[in-house]
Amino acid sequence: MKQLFSKMVRRVIRHRWWWAGILLFATVTGAYQTAQNLRVDNSVSIWFLEDNPGYQSYLKFQHERGSDEIVIAMLEVEDALDSTHLKSLRALHQQADTLPGVHATFSLANAQYPIYSNRRLYYRPLFPSGRTPSQVSQLLEQLPAIRHQLIGPEGKHLFFYAQLDPTDKLESKRNEIVSHLEMVIEEHLPGALISGQPILNEAFNASIYEESTFFAVATTLVIFALLFLLLPHWYYIPIAVVSVAVPISVLMGVMTSLGYSLNLISMLIPTILMVYSVSDSVHIINIFHQEAGKHPQEVRITLIEKALLYSLKPCFYTTATTVIGYLALTLSPLPAFRVMGLFTFLGMVVAFVLVYLITAIGFSCLPQVPVAGTRAGTRLKHFQTRFIRNAVNHINGWTTHHARLIIGIAAVLALLGIGSVSRLEVNTDSLHLLGEGQAKADLFAIEKVLGGNARFQINIAHRQDSSMLNRATLDRLDTFQAFVEEHPQLATPVSILNFRDFLESRSSPLSVFSPANAADILSQPPVDRNAFFSPVAEDQSALSISANVKELETKALEQLLAAIRANFQQHFDPARYELSVHGFLALFAQLNTFILQTQLWSFGTAFILAFGILFYFVGDWKVSLLVMLPNLLPILLTGTVMSLGGIALEAANAMLAPIMLGVAMDDTIHLLHSYKSYRKQGLTRVRALDQGLHYTGGALLATTIALVCGFLVVGASGVLSVQTFGLLCAFTVAIALVSDVIVLPAVLKEIKD
Numbered sequence: 001m002k003q004l005f006s007k008m009v010r011r012v013i014r015h016r017w018w019w020a021g022i023l024l025f026a027t028v029t030g031a032y033q034t035a036q037n038l039r040v041d042n043s044v045s046i047w048f049l050e051d052n053p054g055y056q057s058y059l060k061f062q063h064e065r066g067s068d069e070i071v072i073a074m075l076e077v078e079d080a081l082d083s084t085h086l087k088s089l090r091a092l093h094q095q096a097d098t099l100p101g102v103h104a105t106f107s108l109a110n111a112q113y114p115i116y117s118n119r120r121l122y123y124r125p126l127f128p129s130g131r132t133p134s135q136v137s138q139l140l141e142q143l144p145a146i147r148h149q150l151i152g153p154e155g156k157h158l159f160f161y162a163q164l165d166p167t168d169k170l171e172s173k174r175n176e177i178v179s180h181l182e183m184v185i186e187e188h189l190p191g192a193l194i195s196g197q198p199i200l201n202e203a204f205n206a207s208i209y210e211e212s213t214f215f216a217v218a219t220t221l222v223i224f225a226l227l228f229l230l231l232p233h234w235y236y237i238p239i240a241v242v243s244v245a246v247p248i249s250v251l252m253g254v255m256t257s258l259g260y261s262l263n264l265i266s267m268l269i270p271t272i273l274m275v276y277s278v279s280d281s282v283h284i285i286n287i288f289h290q291e292a293g294k295h296p297q298e299v300r301i302t303l304i305e306k307a308l309l310y311s312l313k314p315c316f317y318t319t320a321t322t323v324i325g326y327l328a329l330t331l332s333p334l335p336a337f338r339v340m341g342l343f344t345f346l347g348m349v350v351a352f353v354l355v356y357l358i359t360a361i362g363f364s365c366l367p368q369v370p371v372a373g374t375r376a377g378t379r380l381k382h383f384q385t386r387f388i389r390n391a392v393n394h395i396n397g398w399t400t401h402h403a404r405l406i407i408g409i410a411a412v413l414a415l416l417g418i419g420s421v422s423r424l425e426v427n428t429d430s431l432h433l434l435g436e437g438q439a440k441a442d443l444f445a446i447e448k449v450l451g452g453n454a455r456f457q458i459n460i461a462h463r464q465d466s467s468m469l470n471r472a473t474l475d476r477l478d479t480f481q482a483f484v485e486e487h488p489q490l491a492t493p494v495s496i497l498n499f500r501d502f503l504e505s506r507s508s509p510l511s512v513f514s515p516a517n518a519a520d521i522l523s524q525p526p527v528d529r530n531a532f533f534s535p536v537a538e539d540q541s542a543l544s545i546s547a548n549v550k551e552l553e554t555k556a557l558e559q560l561l562a563a564i565r566a567n568f569q570q571h572f573d574p575a576r577y578e579l580s581v582h583g584f585l586a587l588f589a590q591l592n593t594f595i596l597q598t599q600l601w602s603f604g605t606a607f608i609l610a611f612g613i614l615f616y617f618v619g620d621w622k623v624s625l626l627v628m629l630p631n632l633l634p635i636l637l638t639g640t641v642m643s644l645g646g647i648a649l650e651a652a653n654a655m656l657a658p659i660m661l662g663v664a665m666d667d668t669i670h671l672l673h674s675y676k677s678y679r680k681q682g683l684t685r686v687r688a689l690d691q692g693l694h695y696t697g698g699a700l701l702a703t704t705i706a707l708v709c710g711f712l713v714v715g716a717s718g719v720l721s722v723q724t725f726g727l728l729c730a731f732t733v734a735i736a737l738v739s740d741v742i743v744l745p746a747v748l749k750e751i752k753d
Contacts, residue, residue: 005312006305012357013301013364020361023354027246030253037256040212042204042433043171044584046263046336047591047651054590061457061582062166065534065544067103068455068583069164071178071199073185074446075192080108080151080158081133089160092188096162099184101170101177106161108150113139114499142505145492149548152449159450160189164198167584178202193442195453197584200430200551203439204264210435211717212267218713219271223278226709230282230702232289233370239362243281246358247351248273255343264433264652264722265336268714269344275710276322277351279703284311284359286699292369304363308356314673317613318666319352324609325662328602329655333594337602337655392697392741396690399745406746410633410739417636420643426592427555427648430585432720443551451491452548457582458484458493458564460572461542468543469536474500476571477543483567484547489560493547496535549585555648557589595654606658610665617672623751627672630744631664634735638728652721653728660732663707667740670696675748689745697741704737 012019048055062068077085089109096105112123127136137155140147150159162181164170170177178198185192223244227237248270260266288307295303326348329341399406434440447453460477462468468477477497484493535544552560561581568579610631614624635657642649674692683691711733714726 002309005309009305009308009360010301012360013304016361016364019357023242023246023358023361026253027249030249030251033253033257034249037259038252039175039256039261040205040208040263041171041261042208042263043174043201044167044587045171046265046339047334047594048587049333049335054587057580058582058584058587059166059168061459061580065457065459065537065582067163067166067170068457069167069170069196069198070455071162071164071181071185071194071196072446072450072453073160073162073189073192073194074449075158075160075189077156077158079133080155081127081136083133085158086127088188089158092160092185095184095188096181099177099180101165101173102162102181103165104163106163107159108136111146111150113143113146114503116503142502143498145494145498148492149450149494157449158189158192160185160192170198174198175202175205193445195439195443195446197454200434200439200443200453203434203437206439207433207435207437207719208262208264208267211719211722212262212270214717215267215271215713218716219274219710222709222713223274226278226706227282230706231285235366235370236285236289236362239359240278240281240285242362243351243355243358244274244277247277247347247354250354251343251347251350254346260339260343263336263339264719265340265655266343268722268725269340269347271710271714272344273347273351275706276319276348277355279706280311280315280319280352280355281359282702282706283315283699284308284355287311288359288363289370296369300364300369303369304360307363308360312356314670315352317669317673319348321610321613321665321669322662323348324613324665325602325606325655325659328605328609328658329598331601331605332598332655334591334598334651334654336651337598340655341602388697388701389694392694395741396693396745399689399742399749400686403746403750406743407750410629410743410746413640414629414633414636417633417640421636421639423643424639425555425648426596426650427553428588428591428595428650428721429553429648430551430588432650432724433652435718447550450548452550454549454551454585455583456490456547456549456586458545458547459542459580459582460544460568461537461578461580463576463578465539465541467540469496469540473543477545480567480571481545484545484564487560487563489549489552489556491548493545494533494535495545496543499535549583552585554589554592554650557585558592561586561589591651595649595651598654599649599657602655602658603661606661610661613665613669614672617669617676626747626751627668627744629747630739631661631668631736633739633743634664634732635660637735638732641731642728647724647728650721652725656725656728656732660729660736663733664736664740666703667700667737668744670700671740671744685751686749689748693741693745700737700741704733707733 044055044058050056075085079085086109089107093105093107093110096102108127111126113126115122115124126139140150149161151157152159162185164177164181179202182194182199185194223241224237227240228234231237231240251273252270255266255269284307287310288303291298291303291306291310323345326341326344329337330345332338332341431440443453460468460480474497477495481493481495481497484490533544533546535546536542537544549560564581565579568574568577572579607628611624611628614627615621618624618627638656638660641647647653671689671692674695675688678688678691679685681688708730711726711730715723715730717723717726
């Protein structure tokens with residue numbers, strides 16, 4: 001094996017310029033592909049597989065009954081019924097209706113109301129030329145829900161709605177469609193606030209792009225600082241930088257070329273790869289520099305072989321333990337996590353191979369092997385030889401004399417952690433995914449007036465496809481809609497009942513329209529009807545209520561949906577009628593279930609793989625189980641912090657447990673590898689552990705510093721969910737180091753030979 005590895009190293013060095021050319025070509029090609037194909041997509045499709053029944057039902061309802069991809073514009077005015085505003089709205093309709101991707105528009109300028117004449121239903125303009133504002137106001141008073149959505153509760157706002165194509169037709173061109181629509185709205189309604197699900201989606205995308213740029217710059221600066229402090233000489237900095245840059249460029253080029261986009265989860269991939277790549281690079285460079293200092297007369301190629309060979313085994317196993325957490329994410333039911341897990345796994349494997357290739361070429365191209373360190377390097381060496389040595393001596397003393405106490409404290413903390421984890425709330429707040437800015441401010445302002453920003457489409461269908469337009473069914477729907485009107489999280493529900501009540505209120509005592517025959521009259525197909533919302537299915541087998549709903553947490557959405565279902569069952573026989581609630585937020589409520597599944601499947605898989613690696617090292621399954629305690633303890637303590645801090649398990653941090661288990665295993669593998677080496681030399685268990693910690697202490701600290709700094713960059717995010725994930729990861733990594741250097745030796749020292 002050693003001979004084969006030496007031959008490979010020598011071949012690489014012999015043809016180093018060819019390899020350098022290949023790496024340069026791959027890097028440039030990857031960067032070009034990334035620049036050409038990179039796009040940001042945080043739409044609903046990243047959270048749901050295409051064959052997900054809920055997602056398919058959502059799309060089907062959009063195509064058949066109207067999309068909830070609705071842009072809302074709100075302009076504050078003195079008098080919404082002023083004719084000047086009407087002219088602006090009509091000009092806006094004329095231009096917006098011609099835009100690609102816009103299915104229909106709705107405002108005071110094109111709103112219609114029903115009339116019954118000659119045994120037919122007709123829809124006529126609410127505000128035609130010649131009708132006075134006072135007449136329009138009287139009509140709107142009889143349609144309070146419509147009035148609320150057109151001019152607000154006090155008539156001081158103008159609303160314009162643009163319904164876009166269904167989600168599956170919209171996603172590939174969403175940015176272009178929304179951008180053009182915003183420009184048109186701002187041209188005709190200057191100063192209008194704009195929101196709605198498509199706008200929020202693009203705001204999510206903009207946040208992700210800004211965050212990705214910030215992470216790239218900040219992580220690069222952090223890495224340069226770490227390299228300056230951790231490397232023994234500045235000569236090695238270009239080698240380390242190239243070792244970090246090439247894998248990221250190659251991976252992002254492949255990822256974007258295959259059509260994958262950045263989203264809330266995958267935007268973390270470059271930062272994570274930077275941090276892990278620099279750890280391996282620093283480890284190899286330090287070994288090479290040490291060998292060069294010990295053997296200054298050694299041939300360069302021999303030094304390179306030794307450095308690469310000595311570092312191969314520990315770097316391989318630490319990479320293996322790290323990637324298991326990301327590999328486990330591919331089992332998640334959420335596409336965003338699957339993509340994150342797959343490409344981070346591939347990126348780390350590619351980075352591991354390329355780091356060895358690049359360092360071999362870089363070492364061979366050095367004009368000379370530096371023997372004197374930089375002043376920063378000298379200070380670091382002094383720090384390592386004094387502070388770390390003293391700290392390790394103290395730690396070794398504690399773990400030898402107080403092993404049982406340490407194990408007892410760890411066990412108590414683990415039990416508290418288990419209790420805390422069992423009480424963790426699964427709850428994603430969609431507003432935590434959006435950074436502070438104009439989009440969030442506009443959202444809150446519009447929700448304050450309308451009572452909601454998104455659309456819930458409550459659909460009640462007859463299971464035998466019979467007509468729902470009969471008096472008994474409409475009476476039950478009336479009672480059910482009253483519940484919707486009174487619910488604090490729903491606002492301004494609209495259904496066929498609103499038009500029925502309007503027609504009844506305008507009918508004379510002798511009119512043909514009356515409660516007795518309302519259902520028969522409403523069953524007649526209307527003429528000249530606005531297709532913005534369809535309250536009745538074409539075959540009349542389903543009725544719908546459209547209501548505004550605020551941006552809510554997934555837990556609140558689950559409770560809202562449960563309340564809707566419970567009230568439905570009170571008024572409709574579930575054996576005859578079927579309830580379905582559609583809209584993005586109704587679909588978003590399913591996220592809690594998927595997050596829980598992600599935790600169970602991915603963490604379970606990561607645990608099994610991690611235990612397998614430990615068992616390979618230790619050779620005893622009982623000891624391996626005991627050694628898992630220090631690796632589980634950081635995750636359990638993080639769960640305690642989340643529970644005490646009221647931090648819910650949500651979309652961004654759902655991948656924390658499997659990833660951190662793999663990271664925690666890195667330090668364990670390093671220490672166990674060193675411990676086994678000293679045991680083979682005949683040292684006792686206690687002595688081997690003490691010496692092993694002395695040997696690995698500096699490396700463990702350097703790796704932890706790199707990881708903590710990398711995740712603190714993520715913790716500086718302006719998106720609350722991403723910020724929380726970064727800070728929790730930094731905390732877990734720091735605790736993992738403490739657990740591995742204190743709890744792990746204490747556990748091993750208590751095991752009898």
